[in-house]
Amino acid sequence: MKKVNAILSLLFAALICSTTFGCEPKKKTKTIYAQALTEKPIANNTVKIALLLDTSNSMDGLINQAKAQLWDIVNKFTHAKCGNEAKPNLQIALYQYGNDALSSKEGYIQQVLNFSGDLDEISEKLFSLTTNGGEEYCGEVIQTSLKQLEWGNNQDNLKLIFIAGNEPFTQGKLNYEDAVTNAKEKDVIVNTIFCGNYEQGINSKWKKGATLTGGEYIAINHNKKIVHIDTPYDEVIIKLNSKLNTTYISYGSLGASKHKMQSTQDSNAMEMEEAVAVKRAVSKSSRLYKNKNWDLVDAADDASFDVSKVKKEELPKELKEKSSAEIKSYIKEKKTERVKIQNEIQELNKKRNAYIAKNQKENAKGELENAMLRAIKKQAAAKNYKWEE
Known part of the structure; x- marks a missing residue:
């Protein structure tokens, strides 16, 4: 071995x-x-x-x-x-x-x-x-x-x-x-x-x-x-991560499978240890977690993206019958909600890091x-x- x-x-x-x-x-x-x-x-x-x-x-x-x-x-x-x-x-x-x-x-x-x-x-x-x-x-x-x-x-x-x-x-x-x-x-x-x-x-x-x-x-x-250190902020961050997932609007040929992958990797992290799930949630609230190839909110951040060019059959069920103006409004609403949740996670993570630094043993x-x-x-x-x- x-x-x-x-x-x-x-x-x-x-x-x-x-x-x-x-x-x-x-x-x-x-x-x-x-x-x-x-x-x-x-x-x-x-x-x-x-x-x-x-x-x-x-x-x-x-x-x-x-x-x-x-x-x-x-x-x-x-x-x-x-x-x-x-x-x-x-x-x-x-x-x-x-x-x-x-x-x-x-x-x-x-x-x-x-x-x-x-x-x-x-x-x-x-x-x-x-x-x-x-x-x-x-x-x-x-x-x-x-x-x-x-x-x-x-x-x-x-x-x-x-x-x-x-x-x-x-x-x-x-x-x-x-x-x-x-x-x-x-x-x-x-x-x-x-x-x-x-x-x-x-x-x-x-x-x-x-x-x-x-x-x-x-x-x-x-x-x-x-040894991972549990903190008083972990449970709240994990709950916020669940809310964060609801702000993703899947579209296109990759939408359904990628949205499922997001949830699966959340579960994989949680099965390992709660602290790992927390770290993943923090990553998902960062600038590096972008999914414009399957999420309308991230896609809309690109100035060249035109939601009116997305085929109706590639939209999620709740948007298929909406006009382009209504879809844009819905995306904007989800974007606002996402940013708020991500900011909350980042602020809680600062407190979490301070707690860990205070309680972590030397050379841990x-x-x-x-x-x-x-x-x-x-x-x-x-x-x-x-x-x-």
């Missing part, structure tokens, strides 16, 4: 830190008004993170950590800023490797999710992961993610790989040094997390796999368990989290990221 049960807690802690710092420096355009030149920042920054997770043997603890810690990433990343201006987007890709259920011809590697900012979809894919024994080819999964994913060519953007496991980094036909060299050429930083003895990870090349790209090597105590988040935070800050220092709480 592989000793990897808790690495995702620290992996996601690293992601939290990394996503709150990476940024493309401001580009500028000149606009003439009354013969005066003004400069406007162009905001088009997306931090891209690929998670490469070993799903061999007894990895259920790893997967559970992934499900729980996703919302911590989002809730921290909500406050990220590019310099002093626009807030960047977050996209996550997911790979599993080292699982006997996967194709041997593909090196026991599978792309579970391409880069996506759809938080419900990311959660769904994490909950779909299962475990099985297999061969873990670190170099090959890194190379596969570099080939299959669209990383972009802008070297000012922050592009990260996090690979987690505990077998030698040298396994497989593809030399890991070739893979990480390719990553460096694409300006992708590879960070490695080894579950086990620090020196063992060094001897099995996990450290070298990271340092060749300027990444960080981390060895962790896999038995470290993070894991003994290496602070060290990882410093490491990721160092990586992203040149990317001009800041964050506000």
